[in-house]
Every structure is written in structure tokens, then in C-alpha cells.
Amino acid sequence: MELRRLTLLSALLATIFSHTSVQADQRIVDQISAFEVKYKVTDNQAARHGVDCARLGADWASCNRATITLTNPGKALLSRDWAIYMSNVHQTLKVESDQFRMVHVVGDLTRLEPTEKFKGFPAGESVTIPIVNEYWQLYITDVMPRWYVTSSNATPKVIASTDTEKLTSFVAPFEEQWKRIPDEKNVLMTATTRFDKNNDISLLPSREIRGQILPTPLNVEVFNADADLSRGVNLLINGLESESVEVIKRRFTLLGVNETPTGYQISTKIDKEVFENKLALAGGYRLSIGIDKAEVVGYDASGVFYGLQSIMSLLPAGESKKIATLNVTDAPRFPYRGVFLDVARNFHSKAVILRMLDQLSAWKINVFHFHLSDDEGWRIEIPGLPELTEVGGKRCHDLREQRCLLPQLGSGPKSDNHGSGYFTRQDYIEIVKYAAARSIQVIPEIDMPAHARAAVISMEARYQRLSKAGQKAQAEEFRLIDPTDTSNTTSVQLYDRTSYLNPCLLSSLKFADKVISEIQAMHKEAGQPLKTWHFGGDEAKNIRLGAGYTDKKQPEPSKGILDMSKQDRPWAKSQQCQKMIKENKVKDLDHLPTYFAMEVSKLVSAHGINKMQAWQDGLKDAENARAFKTSDVAINFWDTLYWGGYDSANDWAARGYEIIISSPDYVYMDFPYEVNPLERGYYWGTRFSDERKMFSFAPDNLPQNAETSVDRDGKPFKAQSKKTWPGATGISAQLWSETSRTDDQVEYMVFPRVLAVAERAWHRASWEQDYIADKSYAGDETDYVDKAALRYDWQRFANILGQRELHKLDMNGIKYRLPVPGARIIDGKLHANSALPGIHIEYSDNNGETWQRYNNALKPSVDRNILVRSVSPDGKRFSRTEKL
Structure with a gap:
């Protein structure tokens, strides 16, 4: 009896002590979560100022310095039982304080923790922690929000001062730290430099954009009458399915034109016979608009749809519903006119996707490339594999990753934000149906063999669940890693070997087949057969074996020094892969990604899908397109032009691939609009891509772009290829969503610049030159491109956006980016302009307390310290404020 009482007492005391300990841990978490955080970039050229970036192992010996300042508003905290987790997209190489260390966890997740020399956080005081990071930090979005604190068994908690999308609240101004290199030739965009950039275009009278359709038709004859x-309109539509008819009716209504039997008559029909050979293309149409009625004749159903969209394109902003009478003969430039959206890095709602599809269809985009999986998330329900969404579709602070993936990209420790989410089977079917009704084909992408961590971790959770239940065979069925593989690899996004599914396992192919089968069934149910499977295939490599690193035994100047004996290629230590190489099933480790692509192409073909698509580096070791089992193979060509893409594109075409131009330096929408640290986006390919740059892109004569643009550092470059170029199949604009966490941020990054890509996809401009092998272009040496014609064409396009299209985006509820105004004070008067003429500008002379509408004709008299901003046509939103 006495022993029993002692046992019970011991258990009771243990519970009390445990509870007390948890309470103490929670108090630490609660206290640190109230700290004020301030992050400041102090030197983006640290190698020039005494930091041995090479010895720290930085790629190309490039590193930056920054400081983290933690201010404790409460009582002193001496405990070492805490850790602060944050997202560092550039790895921290060194902490210049012996009180703290940074521990890389996985991906961008990094842990700041105290060392044995930690002296505590004094009451009411600040502690500054200097750190050295790889590469540069040039835009504010390099710093991610929602840092969080943990302590033993306490519940993690976000540090309140970082729990915001307003990054300026804890990230200090960059000031002079916007340059990557000392001789940077890019121009920092301020009110004055922006004014100078915009100054070669002007506001056109409305009569000069009358009768102008976007994207621009092939041939237009405009008449005087309206x-x-x-x-209202009386729609007599033939040639469209009922769902597409409803789309047209809803857009007319959205634009303020109702359907009525007594309204202006618009009739449609399909008649292939009226089209000449060069216009006999899917999407071709003829449009005749008279005073009393209009007729659309389409080559096919999509031609009818586009002809009706052209009528709506003519509608002006405001109350007037008069459009020019005209005749149009039109057909698309490229059969593939695509937009890519990544919902894996950060999840984005079905609502924003449907809203996007509405607008893309109005601009004659016909492909929606849907990136549904990556390291950071799996976003589509697959029947029979619940872990894919239950684990891979969720992020939270679970260090064992049995319930979820670890937080990434500023998602914080909980699952109630942009880091978590997925589309149910019915969601996906609805999206495909919605796209089909708008003449848009959905191409799903499941990225493999790299960028596959969400799938790998999910299938490991499945393996553990079934193994514990004694179902060993079922557990192995879809397992994606070889447990013998201990390879030390680092992916581009700083993940370990779990970033790559193993291409040597039969279970990996079974997994691919299962996913293809289920998504194909969804397309069938949606009424849009799956015509193209996107394999992904990109970046299956160890970044530490790249050209910017060197071995410590024979170090090369200006490269990061590593112990290369500790670096492995992906799957190097997988016994299964070693066996395949020994049996000559695959040449070597480097050929494994392409081998797996060929194997998946067999599955795709067996499912009756005729085309496989991939990012080109995933197919690089195949002899040509005939190595794959599908009848057609397309690549998203994403070599940066100034690094040789103007030439390498020809090599891919010569090997029989369909080329979808997806050049990062021109059509990646995750890059900033302008060179200003307050803009959003990554910038490894270019420092900016605004509407004008995208509009000026020549997608079917890649060398030409060297004459009209610059490289990443703002410097001119030369481009010349001596090879044959058969022409591109299409063009695609991409939004990778690492820095776009919210739906509003997605729309900011996509709109309105995607319309410039839609223009180039549909219409070849007069200033675009034919490709001629061996012709050399250089921005500082040649003058082949008609710059006056380009400027005139841009002014026309920019005015249509500013005077008409942005108003329609307002009506559709899209939170597009408003251009920040340019402004100068000249002789005491305010001069202001916009990249998109027609957008209203406001100014304040009392620090934003009140705002006045800028009138260019009056040019108000002002003093210094003036604020300017743009205002949306509906008056509800404003651009970033700029100070003079």
C-alpha cells in the first residue's frame, strides 16, 4: 500500500513539474513573441569590404551583411531554452556574434538560437545580431514575415512585429543597398528618374485610340460612324456551347451592356470556307461592325468567342457605350498563348484563379499552365492517396513532418494561412470547366523528379502509417525514396535529398501513373480531355556542384570554397540507382532525370495523351524529341537570353521539340516591375520587367532583344546565332509564387503586365524583325530595330491600358498594380506623368493629410516635400506613394 502511495505521489509530482515546466516554456515564448524585430541590410557587396565570402562557401564568392535587432520591451530574459525560426531564402553563412548561431533546418527554414555564451536579453534594451548571407538582398521581399519562437514543449508563437504583409514595419529602408555590383548600370526608380523614363510618351486624345482592339488584330479598317x-445587345450566337454563350453574356453585363431583344444586334456563325490559307487557323475570325448590327464569322468556336471578345475590347471606360464601326480580319500569331501560375510555393484560392481565367480569356490567352506541386506543397486531391493533401497540402511546426510539411516562405507555425491548402477533386473539375468555357486549355504540372519534396514527405507518412498497420506491401507501393540513399545534396531552394523522388524505383513510376490517371479522369469529367501532361523536370541537381563553387584542395579565385568530397549528385548513394547504372539501364547519375522523363512519357502515351511538356533542362540528355513515346514533346524554354538563350533555343528546335518561349528575363512575372527595393519579387534573371519591356519583347527573333533591352546589371549585351530557327510554337508568362503569399499579391504581380504578353502572343508588331542566322544585335552598336515605330506602338498600347483596360480590371474586381507616378519640380511647378497615360495622379503638400488631383495643363505651384500617387479609375485604390 505504501509503495502504491509513493508511486502515485511520484506520478503526481511529475505531472505538476511537467505542467510547471510547460508553463515556464510558454512564458518564454510569450515574452519573445512580443519583441520588436528590425532587419537591416548593411552591405550587398560584402566581399569588397573585408568579408571572405569565398571561404564562407558563397556561390561565386558573393555575400551580403545584415543585422537583426531584437528589442525586449519586458523584463530581462536569461534563459537559453528558446529558438526563433525564420525564412531565409539566402542561406546565412555566418553569425558575427558568439552569443548566437543560425542553424539551417530545411529549405529556407532557419533557426536562430543562443550559444553557451548568450548573455540574455536585458530589460527594455536591444540586442543587435550581425549576420552574413549568401548572394544579395536587393528587394524588401527577400525578407519573409512571420518569424516564430519555440521553447521545449511550449506552443510556438509568431513574433507579433513580423506578423504582417507590410514588410516596411520591420525591414529598414535599403537606402544605397540596392546595387548588386559597384558598376551597376540599372537606374534606381525614384519619382524623378521615373518621370524621365516616362517622358517620351504622352496622353493621346481618345479619338486616336478609337477602334483599337487589344490584343491587336491582324487587319483593321476603321470607319467614321459609331x-x-x-x-443593350441582342445576341444571336451560333457556334458556341451554351457555357461559352453565358460567359459572353456575363462579360457584356459586367461592362455595363445588358442583353435585350431590342438591343444592338450581334450575330455569329462558323464558316471555314471564308478563310484564306494563312488565316485558316484555330481562333481566326472575321468581324464586321456596322451602325445597326455586327457579325462575327469564326474559323471555329474559339474564333467566334474571340470575335465577340474583340467587340467588348472596343467598349470605352465610363458611361459611353459607343464603339467604332469597322471590319476586322484576324488570326492568332501563336497557337500556344499561355499563362503559368504556381500554387505550390504558396496556395492561392479558387476565386482568384477563376477571376484570372475571366480576364485572360478576354485577352485571348488560350492555355492555363497549372503548377500543382513542388517542394513546398501538394495542391490537388488524389483519391486513394490522402496523405498528399493531408500532409503535403499543409505546413506547420512539426519537426518530424508526420502531420504536415515544415513552414516555408514566411508561413509561420500554423496551418491557417497561405502555406496550407489544396483543391479538392471537385474544385479542380470546376476550374477546368470554367477554363474550357472560355476557350482555355488547362495543362496540369506535377513536378518531378526534383521539386518533389511535398510528394516525397507525404508518401513517407503513408509508408509509416501502413507499415505500423503491418501492411508492408501497400506501404512500399508508392514510396518515393530509397532508404539506402544517404546522398548529401542541396537543391536550388536549399532542400536536402528529400527534394528529389527516386527515379530508379518502380514505386516512383507507379506513383506517376496513379497521379496521371486520376487527373486525366478529372479532365474527362470536366468535359475537357487532357491533351498535354507537364512533367516539370527542372533543376534536378546539387547546386553546390555548380560552376560558382570550387574544391578546397584546389581553390579558384572568385568562387565559393567547399569540401567537394562531401558533395554528392542526387541519388549518388542509392543502391537501386547504382544497380541500374551497373546494369547499363542508364548511362550515369546525370542521365537519371531524362531517363525518368522518358519512362513517364511511356505512361503518358499509354493513357492516350499525345503530348508531354517539360522545362527544358529536364530533357537535356535525350538525343532528340523522338526519344519520348508521345507523338509531340514541348519544352518551356527558360534559358536567360543574355546568358546565351538567344542561341541555345535553336538547338532545342533542331532536336524536334516544340518551343514555348518562357524567357525569365522577359516574361517571368515573379520578377519586380521596376528597380526599387520596395517592389516585390525575385531577380536572379533581371532586375525588372514592366509592361513596356514585356511589350518590346521579340519572342520569335531572340537575338533582336539585345538591341532593345539590357542584362541583369543594366548593361548592353550582344546576341547572335548562326543556327537555323524554325520558329516558336508559343509564348508563356510565368508567376512563381515564392514572394506572392496573398491573392492580392498574385493579381499585383500578374496584372496589367500580362496583357503585354498577350499582345506579343497574338500579334506580331511591325518593328519585329525576321530571324536571320548570323545577324548580330547589340544595344550599344547596332540600330536595326525601328525604335520610332516601337515607341509609337508602345504609346498606343499604353494609352489603351491607361484609358480603358484598367477601368475594366476595376470592374472585374482585380487588384492590379497601379503604376507609381513619375514627378519633378521644375521652376516651382509640379510636373508629373505615368507609364500608362490616362491614369489619374494625386499629390499632397501636407504629408498625406489631404490629396489633390494633378492637372497637367495647370501644373500646380508647389514647394519641396511633395507626395505623389496614382489612383485607380474607380477611385478605390492607390499606388505606392513617392516623395519628391
């Missing part, structure tokens, strides 16, 4: 749609 057609009046103010009393």
Missing part, C-alpha cells in the same frame, strides 16, 4: 450599344 455603333451605339447603350440600349
